[in-house]
Amino acid sequence: MKPTKVKYLEDTYPIDIRIGLLAAIIFFILIFLLVPRVEVKPYELTKSIETILIDTHLPIDIIEEPPVQKRPNILVPTENPDDADIGTIDPTVPSDNITITKPDVSLAPVKFWKVEIKPKLVRSFPPKYPPIAKELGQEGDCVVEVVVGTDGHVRAAKVVKSTGYELLDQSAIEAAMQYLFTPGIQRDNPVEVSMSIKIGFKLR
16 A cells, blocks of 8 residues: 655645736736726716806996075074065956955065065956856955065965855966066065965956
């Protein structure tokens, strides 16, 4: 009987190392060849972006400065409105079927300014007697308060004492707006003045 030959690890170690290294190289070569190549594609947006240009140069309105107005002299108010000057004017010229009483005009300056020179009547305007008022026999006296401007024209008018009839009151206001005066003067400057005018309506 022949004796059995025993192999020791020390005898086969160099060969085992070479075989393992070769097998590993072959394994990685196969992986490199068989595994598909990964290609990286750039990211693409699914929606398109529209570029909008905005004009930041907005139109600007140029505002002109108002002209400098000369400030009037300061007016001196009276302490008591009853101290205001009071005057009368000549009666107006009556029209057909109208008897206008002597106008009772009293000066009551706006905000109770005491004028040095009172307004004077330059032109009066007879009121129209409404036909309906004549048919109904409507009569009465109307007191109209007017504001005489710095140019002598009546700027505003309102009824302070009514005749009791709207048609006659309206006719009195329309007539009063046509009056013309010389302006009131305070410290050599024309000023607005409030006056009361009495206009009468009477059928013959």
